[in-house]
Amino acid sequence: MSAQREMKEKNPWHTPVTIIITVIGVIAIVALVTVAVLQNRPVHQKYKYGIVLDAGSSHTALYIYKWPAEKDNNTGRVEQKYSCKVQGKGISSYANTPLLAGESLKACLQEAEMEVPRKRHHETPLYLGATAGMRLLNLENSSASDKVFQAVEETLQKFPFFYQGARLLSGQEEGAFGWITVNYLSERLQQGLETMGALDLGGASTQISFVSDYYNGSESPSNSATFRLYGNDYNLYTHSFLCYGKDQVLRMALAHQTQLGPTTISDPCFHPGYSETKNYSVLYDSPCVSNRKPQGAPAAFTHLGEGNFQQCQEVVKNVFDFTSCQYSQCSFNGIFQPPIQGTFGAFSAYYFVMDFLNLTDASIPLDKVKEKLFHYCATPWDQIKKQHPDVKEKYLAEYCFSGTYILTLLINGYNFTSESYSKINFIKKIKDSDAGWTLGYMLNLTNMIPAEAPDSPLLPHAGYVSVVTIIGILILILFIISLRPIWPTCSNQPQIV
Structure with missing residues (x-):
């Protein structure tokens, strides 16, 4: 005891x-x-918003973007919240009725009013960027182009958003902003990774943009765009080919086949059994082909399909000029292009055409892609219509041509090989945001991507808690x-x- x-x-x-x-x-x-x-602990997040309208040649689309208000332009991730496709054709189609161009946008803008919180309306920037369709109209009739823009601006200003203007984008801007979008969404810029090239295909133009170790901007400076993003410098090669969107290229291909003014043509780019009467004046109603209209041509011609992929390739090649080049190397039409480098994201019409043809899988070898297109083009028109009863015949009839054009553009135009073709990713969205130029456009205008790398906390959250705990024990x-x-x-x- x-x-x-x-x-x-x-x-x-x-x-x-x-x-x-x-x-x-x-x-x-x-x-x-x-x-x-x-x-x-995470707090309830507040968001800011931005709206961009993509006024393309075939249609207009509205996109709403949002990002954390607390982080603003530091490290907050900008993401797509909503999209709305405007009913009808692109605003360039309203050249004779410009007021209707503005009216066509109202339905989507009204939806945007409901999607963006009312208290954020007055501070939400609203942009409209017009691309190749309006570039063509501006070349053909600048007065009509101005009236369309005026009507569009009057409509946009009636809505409660922070209107920032409607303008015509250059082809180089469209290509560069598409490149920013693809690499921003895949977080390659913020992480300092090797960037991805961007391939954009619309109805009236096509763009190619990529960073090349062989290009510093000295050769053909007009194809150079320089950015400093997240503390890294990027010297970008970019070029836009006006009239080489899929719709205008089809016009050029038909113009080549009708240059003698025939009453009937047999076209290998359309399915066997296809037959349609087409108007000469409608076909040549575009600056891309208007100067080629044959003299004394009849009012219309009969367009017949043959369905031969290999012959179609030869027809498509006729819209390119592969002979002239004053630089060390060119793509086509005498335009400088450095060697293809790295992976690429192909979006817009690239994706929609190849997705319809079930050819978006990067694991499909190029030879197999050509084989599948060969069989698809050779399929009779009646059978194609039965297989796709919900697709409008006008669009359905053009997939053989569009698929052949895409392959010819990539391989013969941009010089992709069997190996580099396998590095093309056909993409519609990246992390729920549409691939395209609109996000890059907004990020550039709002300075949402800092030139220098954003500040980061000294310790991650878990490390901070561990340090505090150890210090507390030491104090005890x-x-x-x-x-x-x-x-x-x-x-x-x-x-x-």
Whole structure:
């Protein structure tokens, strides 16, 4: 009994004061960790918004983007919240009735009013960018182009958003902004990874943009675009070919086949059994072909299909000029292009055409792609219509031509090989955002991508909590040690056993 009493007297941990201090210390540590965790927990996120209208040659689309308001243009991820396809054709089709161009946008703008919180309306920037369709109209009739823009601006200004203007994008801008979008959404810019090239195909133009180790902008400076994004410098090769969108190329191909003004043509780019009467004046009603209209041509011609992929390739090649080049190397039409490098994202009509043809899988070898197109083009027209009853015949009839054009453009035009073709990713969206120029356009105008790398916290959240915990334990140990001088006093006090 006396031995136990002596052990308790010698062991300071049995004193009430020490026990209380220990318990308080443990509670303090738990409180310290709890406060640290609560302090760093995610808060309810507030968002800002931006709206961009893509006024293309065939249609107009509205996109709403959002990003965290607290981070604004630092590290907040911009993402697509909503999209709306405007009913009807592109605004360039309203050259004779410009007021209707503005009217056509109202339905989607009204939807945007509902999608963007009302309290954010006045601060939400609203942009409209017009591309190749309006570029062609501007070349053909600048007065009509101005009236269409005026009507569009009057409509946009009636809505409660922060209107930032409607303008005509150059082809180089369209290509560069598409490149920014693809690489921003795939987080290649922020992480400093090797970038992805961008291939964009519309109805009236096509763009190619990529970073090349062989191009510093000295040869053909007009094809150079320089950016400093997230602390990294990018020297971009980019070019836009006006009239080489899939719709205008079809006009050029038909113009080549009707240059003598025949009443009937047999076209290998359309399915066997296809037959349609087409108007000469409608076919040549475009700046891309208007100067080629044959003199004394009849009012119409009969367009017959043959369905021969290989012969179709030869027809398509006639719209390119592969002979003239004053540079070290060219793509086509005498335009400089450095060697293809890296992976590419192909979007817009590239995706929609190849998706319809079930050819978006990058694992399909180029030879197999050609084989599939050969069989598709050779399929009788009646059979094609039965297989796709829900697709409008006008669009359905053109997939053989469009698929052949895409392959010819990539291989013969841009010089993709069997190996580099396998590095093309046909994409519609990246992380729920549409691939295209609109996001890159907004990011550029709002300076949402910093030129320098954004500041990052000293420690990640988990590391911060660990450090706080260790410090708290250290404080507790020091506190207990600091009580050591009073331990003898405490142990000499009489204890009741």
